[in-house]
Amino acid sequence: MALTAVTLKEIERIFEILDRLGISREAVVIPLKPVHPGGVRVLANGKLEIRVESETPLDDWLPDLERQIGALIGGE
Structure with a gap:
């Protein structure tokens, strides 16, 4: 089923990735x-x-997002 809006649920999952990568939430x-x-x-x-x-x-999708972020910040 297609996602029609980004809610706090999705944002919190993305924040988990940012925290793991040491990226400030203010930088996103x-x-x-x-x-x-x-x-x-x-x-x-x-x-x-x-x-x-x-x-x-x-x-x-989240594992792919983590790879993309890692590549952008030089982690991969």
Whole structure:
């Protein structure tokens, strides 16, 4: 089932990844409208924008998100 809105439930799961990677929550922007494909990019102000995936189940998408963030910050 497609995700139609990013709620606190999804944000808290993303925060778990950020905490594990040592990234401040203040350094991240999470739009409340999910998109396909979801992903992460660095904004002009240096913050990470995390666009939550709308089609893939969150549990399946989060490991990919963690890999993408790691690649952007030089962890992988």
